[in-house]
Amino acid sequence: MKQKTDLLNKFWLKGKEFLGSDYALIGGAMSWICEKNLVLAVCRAGGFGVLASGCLSLEELREQIRFLKKEAPGPFGVNIVLLHPQMEEQIRICLEEKVSHIVLAAGVASADLISRLKENGVKTMAIVSNLILAQKLIRSGIDALVVEGCESGGHLGALTTTVLAQEVLPAVKDKVPVFMAGGIGTGQMLASFLMMGAAGGQVGTCLLAAKECRIHENFKKAVLKASSRQAIATVQLDERFPVIPVRSLANNAHEEFKRFQYQIIEDFKDGKITLAEGRHKIENFWAGSLRKAVVDGDTQEGSLMSGQIVGLVNEERPAEEIISSLVMQAEDFLQRTLNTLSDKTGNAQA
Numbered sequence: 001m002k003q004k005t006d007l008l009n010k011f012w013l014k015g016k017e018f019l020g021s022d023y024a025l026i027g028g029a030m031s032w033i034c035e036k037n038l039v040l041a042v043c044r045a046g047g048f049g050v051l052a053s054g055c056l057s058l059e060e061l062r063e064q065i066r067f068l069k070k071e072a073p074g075p076f077g078v079n080i081v082l083l084h085p086q087m088e089e090q091i092r093i094c095l096e097e098k099v100s101h102i103v104l105a106a107g108v109a110s111a112d113l114i115s116r117l118k119e120n121g122v123k124t125m126a127i128v129s130n131l132i133l134a135q136k137l138i139r140s141g142i143d144a145l146v147v148e149g150c151e152s153g154g155h156l157g158a159l160t161t162t163v164l165a166q167e168v169l170p171a172v173k174d175k176v177p178v179f180m181a182g183g184i185g186t187g188q189m190l191a192s193f194l195m196m197g198a199a200g201g202q203v204g205t206c207l208l209a210a211k212e213c214r215i216h217e218n219f220k221k222a223v224l225k226a227s228s229r230q231a232i233a234t235v236q237l238d239e240r241f242p243v244i245p246v247r248s249l250a251n252n253a254h255e256e257f258k259r260f261q262y263q264i265i266e267d268f269k270d271g272k273i274t275l276a277e278g279r280h281k282i283e284n285f286w287a288g289s290l291r292k293a294v295v296d297g298d299t300q301e302g303s304l305m306s307g308q309i310v311g312l313v314n315e316e317r318p319a320e321e322i323i324s325s326l327v328m329q330a331e332d333f334l335q336r337t338l339n340t341l342s343d344k345t346g347n348a349q350a
């Protein structure tokens with residue numbers, strides 16, 4: 001059931017118009033997780049679903065886009081991981097299938113790529129985690145930004161969503177629609193970002209609890225049980241061996257990763273491996289580990305990617321209910337803020 005959004009519409013109109021959905025609320029892509037069924041559930045709930053392309057074969061990507069074009073009530077996006085070895089082929093398929101929105105992730109999109117997509121009628125979005133990148137992408141012609149803080153699940157930047165909201169929104173909100181992501185688990189948080197000038201929000205972790213989210217039941221149970229403190233970022237032991245941080249639930253794999261890095265550092269000191277070999281091994285440690293969690297349900301060796309907001313995710317519910325309650329809370333929060341303001345103004349005048 002669609003929620004009342006009279007006040008929200010005053011704040012997120014730009015975001016709604018850009019996305020073409022009832023609500024300016026994006027179900028962010030999650031590799032292995034945001035397949036056609038979850039994306040469809042988000043779109044049917046009035047949100048904007050994004051298909052994760054990284055783990056799909058090219059044939060699956062085309063089939064899932066076609067399915068969504070047929071079944072979804074409105075637009076949806078496709079997430080393209082810029083470092084993916086088949087990125088060009090994935091983009092070709094999106095263009096052939098006339099995907100309306102492409103979300104560029106995990107890297108900095110070139111101005112050439114952005115203009116090529118725009119020439120083909122695609123609305124372009126990019127995920128950023130700092131102001132410099134946001135400004136660079138705007139100069140390169142990006143149509144909208146998702147600004148993601150490090151409370152989020154998955155790969156992380158260095159800054160929190162609250163700092164980014166204060167730093168990035170004032171600088172770019174009048175240039176392109178900005179969707180805030182990372183740590184949104186209530187409508188109050190969503191509404192607060194809207195009041196600061198965001199055009200909408202993006203959620204990931206809270207959709208892990210959606211009935212339509214087909215992660216292994218072990219992963220889902222771990223999410224429903226976890227406290228916020230358990231959603232930890234991977235640790236880097238030595239700056240010569242960089243680690244791209246990822247937030248996931250604490251388990252054996254985190255401990256193993258520390259032991260593994262320690263061993264690599266020792267082997268490097270002893271001259272048993274080169275710097276490049278050590279870096280390569282560390283980069284590859286987590287390869288396949290999200291699949292292990294999502295598909296095999298291995299909660300100890302898999303990567304149970306989740307954001308810190310996981311502590312508020314305690315119940316499996318249909319995506320429609322998750323999205324509706326966020327929207328209802330946000331509208332209610334705006335209404336209460338308005339009432340408080342008019343009460344205070346009334347009192348001041350009395």
Ligand SMILES: Cc1cc2nc3c(=O)[nH]c(=O)nc-3n(C[C@H](O)[C@H](O)[C@H](O)COP(=O)(O)O)c2cc1C
Binds near residue numbers: 154183
């Ligand atoms: C399990 C998981 C996998 C993710 N995979 C991707 C991905 O493939 N591409 C991407 O752009 N973002 C990915 N993200 C980030 C989400 O799209 C979203 O921005 C983030 O979850 C929002 O923060 P939250 O987790 O606090 O709600 C992932 C997040 C999670 C939890």
